[in-house]
Amino acid sequence: MSGKILTLAIMDGPYESTCSTTAFRIIDAALRKGHSVKVFAYEGAVSLTMKAQKEHPNPAHGTSAEDEHHVLTKRWVEGLYELAKKHHVDLDWVNCGLCVDERGAGDWVVGPTRGGPADFLTMVENSTNTLVIPSKRNS
């Protein structure tokens, strides 16, 4: 482990923006390099960890859920926790509590914890660097 910590703030919900995928890729690369990662999931991003996500068939293509082989964001988060364990580094994923309550998104996979913007400040103060990935707004 490097002793370095990267904090990310993410805001996009699952299946809405490529930014979520890029955020997962950044976290994955950081963990593999032996860095600890802190994630502050804000707004729609709190739904990334929802336990109720499930695969589904695609009637338009006539494919089953198995054929579709969906990537569920909750599985990705679970995989990142396993990766952190494998590399002996920490993944600290905090879901914004108010954002969770607004969305009824409180039932999530093992790992993430509930917090608030004050936790994000603490994360920033205790990290090597911080990247904020805001929701995309066209202009």
Next chain:
Amino acid sequence: MSRYLLIESRDPFDSRDCDWLYETAKGLSKVGNEVTVFFVQNGVLPSRKGSRYENYLHQLSLYNVKLLADSLSLSERAISDRHLVAEVSISNMDQLVDLLMDDQLKPIWH
């Protein structure tokens, strides 16, 4: 002097404010800062040879702005090495993380 990492995820043909990022990169470099622009997602589209932004990227390189493009984003959009503007280097998440782990670097996502 400061070090800046500007991460461009947007397509300038879709988001007019990409010009803001290019101008910011140029301006920061002009006053002596070290600037890297990392293109990811649709942000890689202007780095295709023949794009109307080709000359723009050339101008940025003249201001010593380092230009990197995410390999996965490029391949998803069928932009191979030979289709890439000369000033843009192929990069990846490993290099992005290496840049981010510099505690003096200021990263800005667009």
